[in-house]
Amino acid sequence: MTRSHARKRPVLLTAYAVLFLLFLYVPILLVPAFSFNDGTIVAFPLQGFTTRWYGELSRSPELLAALRHSLVVGACVSVLATGLGTLGAWVVTRYPLPGKAPVTGFIMLPIVAPLVVLAGALFLLVQTVGVGLSLYTVGLGHLIVCLPFAFQVMRSRLESFDDSVLKASRDLGEGRVATFLRVVLPISAPGIISSLLLTFTLSFDEFVLSFFLSSTEVTLPVYIWSQLRFPGRLPVVLALGSLILLASFVLVVLGEVLRRWRTDD
């Protein structure tokens, strides 16, 4: 490789990196940009600065209800999925079970199947059983999709730690339950946090299942979809979107800080 060639490359690479980042972030940054735009039409040029859409947020009870539904479903689903996933991963990594390999091999199946198919199947199932659509059925759908992810995250975490630590705990006088609480849980805490965040995110912006399985109480994505018909409502949705972006950003930064702090220590 010649010297000039080697010197040229960073220019191209830099250009590529800039384009790459623009492609990734510009669409997202449009959301806060338009949320402060003083006009109902979402198009350039921007028409002046306003915070009125944020004020209007608090006067949109339906939107706030949808947000609350999404948060509640997300919280319940992530906690349930992570709890069940942890127990499942625990059993699979510690005990020899007949048929373990095929069962764990197929565990991702609900995700590989097209969501529409799964949603349709669940819709039929709910109709057949006759329990009626509600936020519970939405949560059930989300749980089915989130469980495999939680299981996989927890399995890789639990597989990586040494059995002798468990023996040591029992040798030092702790029974199985206390060992789980004092050793297994803290060691798997990073896995549990990733699993909670991952499954919450999956549930929070899930659309297809929510659409099929909800009735009058809808989650945020379904609500937003229903509002797209009214252009005048869009800026309020953008204001909410910006707040959610801000919250995610804070969470990610916080998570990173926590992670560094833990590894430094």
Add this chain to the structure above:
Amino acid sequence: MTDTRKESHMAADPDSGISIRGISKSFDGTRVLRDIDLEVGRGEFFSLLGPSGCGKSTLLNILGGLETPDSGSIRIGDRDVTHLPAEKRPTNMVFQSYAMFPHLSVAKNVAYGLRRKRLGRRERDEKVERMLSLVHLDGLGDRNPSELSGGQRQRVALARALVMEPAVLLLDESLAALDRRLREAMQIELRELQREVGITFVFVTHDQDEAMSMSDRIAVMGGGRILQIGRPTELYHAPASREVAEFIGSINLIEVTPCAGGRLEAPGLGAFDCDSAAGEGGLLALRPECFGIAREAPAAGNRLEGRVREVTFLGDRSYLRVNVEGLEDPLIASCSFREAEGLSRDDRVWLTWSAEDGRLIPSDR
């Protein structure tokens, strides 16, 4: 901690030591332990010595309650602990991998087992401090185990087990992961520590030098059985079988049959006197240091003639390998540098030994 320390290498006291009776254990149909009987005295430093895979760890885990035996019983002191789970036994283990709790500091690792003892915070902290200082880790309590060297982690593992004040401390290849220097230093330290705390130690190792230098008594294991139990000197000078003889130190074995006058005869080599012979044949076992080296044919006594094959100078000792006609393997003799001085390959020598030094052991063929 026990205060009734007794002199070591005494016979096991049935009221206060460990008594193992008829322990067997199989994994997936493979017998790993076969009918193990063992008595360990209180305050004894007892080693389980044997090649890798012979079942030492399994036996230790059974002692600690981390495995259940298929049959047999275990008593510690005057209690039958056979069916007691690990968390209720008066034993604590120092694991080969150290098994540090990675999420806890050194001090919290040591304090882990004390939660159950319902001590006050001050009392607990004091105990931990004292234990850390006993293993020379003062001031390192706030570190994370990952910041410690192997030797230091080893000490944390020791402290964590000792702070529980067990009746018996179980150590599984505890020094094996350390480099040689550190291992030798730790051998001495561990032995001193054991004298200091007066707790019964059951120490598993595959390293015969380690077992010999530290133990009051050793059980040599092979293939899931106990081959011989004895003090290091007994095992060395009076091995009961070929397996034990070959496992501990180097040894010369000569096949012999009984002959007239209570002597032993090796076909084509002559007849020898041996104090331990009792009218049977077998293998005459001779340690390298039993031999004297003569350059002229001795007038009387046990002797074998041969030619020097190799002289190895090792500083404090010299080793001679001597080819003897009629024996497959060369005999190994150790002697002082002076005795071997001037000897070189193909020189004719006579190896001599006294009747009390040779040992007759049963031939296993």
